[in-house]
Amino acid sequence: MSSDANCEKMREIGAELALGVLPGRERAEAVAHLDTCADCREFVRQLTLVGDRLIGLLPCQEPPLGFETRVARSLTQQAAADGRTAARAPAFPVLRGRARRARVRLGAAAAGLAVVAGFAGWGIGTAVETVTAAAPRTMDSEPILVGDMTADSAAGGSPIGEVYAHPGSPGWIFVTVDLAGHGSAYSGRVSCVLERSDGRTVRVGDFTVRDGQGHWGAQAPVDADAVSGARLTSADGTVLARAHLQTGHVLTRETHVPSQQT
Amino acid sequence: MRFPVGRLPDEALLSGLATGDQELAVVFVRRFQHRVFGVAMAVTGDRQLAEDVAQQTFERAWRHAQIYDSRRGSVTTWLTTIAHNLAIDAVRARRTEPVAPEDLDALLGTVTETPERWALADEASARLRAAVSRLPREQARALMMAGIYGMTAQQVADAEQIPLGTAKTRIRAAMGKLRTTLSAPERGGHVQ
Numbered sequence: 060m061s062s063d064a065n066c067e068k069m070r071e072i073g074a075e076l077a078l079g080v081l082p083g084r085e086r087a088e089a090v091a092h093l094d095t096c097a098d099c100r101e102f103v104r105q106l107t108l109v110g111d112r113l114i115g116l117l118p119c120q121e122p123p124l125g126f127e128t129r130v131a132r133s134l135t136q137q138a139a140a141d142g143r144t145a146a147r148a149p150a151f152p153v154l155r156g157r158a159r160r161a162r163v164r165l166g167a168a169a170a171g172l173a174v175v176a177g178f179a180g181w182g183i184g185t186a187v188e189t190v191t192a193a194a195p196r197t198m199d200s201e202p203i204l205v206g207d208m209t210a211d212s213a214a215g216g217s218p219i220g221e222v223y224a225h226p227g228s229p230g231w232i233f234v235t236v237d238l239a240g241h242g243s244a245y246s247g248r249v250s251c252v253l254e255r256s257d258g259r260t261v262r263v264g265d266f267t268v269r270d271g272q273g274h275w276g277a278q279a280p281v282d283a284d285a286v287s288g289a290r291l292t293s294a295d296g297t298v299l300a301r302a303h304l305q306t307g308h309v310l311t312r313e314t315h316v317p318s319q320q321t
Numbered sequence: 322m323r324f325p326v327g328r329l330p331d332e333a334l335l336s337g338l339a340t341g342d343q344e345l346a347v348v349f350v351r352r353f354q355h356r357v358f359g360v361a362m363a364v365t366g367d368r369q370l371a372e373d374v375a376q377q378t379f380e381r382a383w384r385h386a387q388i389y390d391s392r393r394g395s396v397t398t399w400l401t402t403i404a405h406n407l408a409i410d411a412v413r414a415r416r417t418e419p420v421a422p423e424d425l426d427a428l429l430g431t432v433t434e435t436p437e438r439w440a441l442a443d444e445a446s447a448r449l450r451a452a453v454s455r456l457p458r459e460q461a462r463a464l465m466m467a468g469i470y471g472m473t474a475q476q477v478a479d480a481e482q483i484p485l486g487t488a489k490t491r492i493r494a495a496m497g498k499l500r501t502t503l504s505a506p507e508r509g510g511h512v513q
Contacts, residue, residue, distance in 0.1 A: 074496035075489070079406075080473045109499045111398055112449050113468045114405050116432045117363040119355035123372055127354055130379045131346040134338070137380070203329075223333045225342070233333040274391065276336030 077106035239271035409471035
């Protein structure tokens, strides 16, 4: 079948492909075509977005009483069983890599489907039934160090990123930066360095920035009493951005429903 | 300094979740549980099954947080997709009967309703909701069957007692109109 014929066929079945309801053989053929046709990839990407949005129209609902407690407890028990709270690596999302879903993710369609297949048969964890059943309440969590990233210039300027450093056990750090907001389209590896109030620095990890944008998280020892700031440096040691960190507290509140969508 | 959890980015919470921090796990689950449970309920129509699906969703998100790709969508979308896929799998494992017409109509009504609580929804969702409501009934039903319940075109054809080609055409036509709506540059994009 010619490429044009394949494209024409894709116009017919793209919706079913994007919704994840195309039967296996047709899906395999369609995915193979997507690997070679940018126009059809874009076409199906748009339809996939429609499918995502459609699911997003479903109404939120109140889960059973005690649900969050059961799930949170189950997660932490599994974490303990895995040794994740000690030093399980790589436990952190590098916030890159391949999305997984039953629908086609463009650019990695075939592999994406394989990932989805790998998820089949996941066992349902038994919920712990010792329910506290308390109504959602406001509570304080452990302190967290937070700060806005700014470009490393004498003039300071508007924030171009944020840093969150959690001193718990294990501690972790999350950084998001958008250098493009300061006119830089830097691409490459950057190092995240924690600054201590005694003047010493601790490099906690590297991540990749593309077109000035990047975000990264990792486990890291965070001493709330000693850490005063964070900075990002390029491979040649140039400081791209830095943040002064202050101690804050995470406040939880009831029934927060995010509106973040793609 | 007080730091509202609403300011903590979803990605940051996901990072913290991966460490096994129980407090962050509670915050994470509390933030997304209504969305996840809502999707599970809409697809399964069974509170116990939906709870199982919702719990599975959070467990899977926790276990596979490292492959989350923020460039491909928000944490909300990622979780919603996981919940949707798990719910469809759960229903496929149990359901032998086609979707009851009244269930489908109720779902369609919910998706297209525009009460005050949707007033603050983002514009694209509002446009999509309006576009779904303008679809011919038979196309909207086919769209719900395929897009929400994960039914194949053949299953739609069987449920609606229509030829397979007609079912495919309805799904394609509905999706095409919604795609046009989302692609429209201005508010109130017209559905063809």
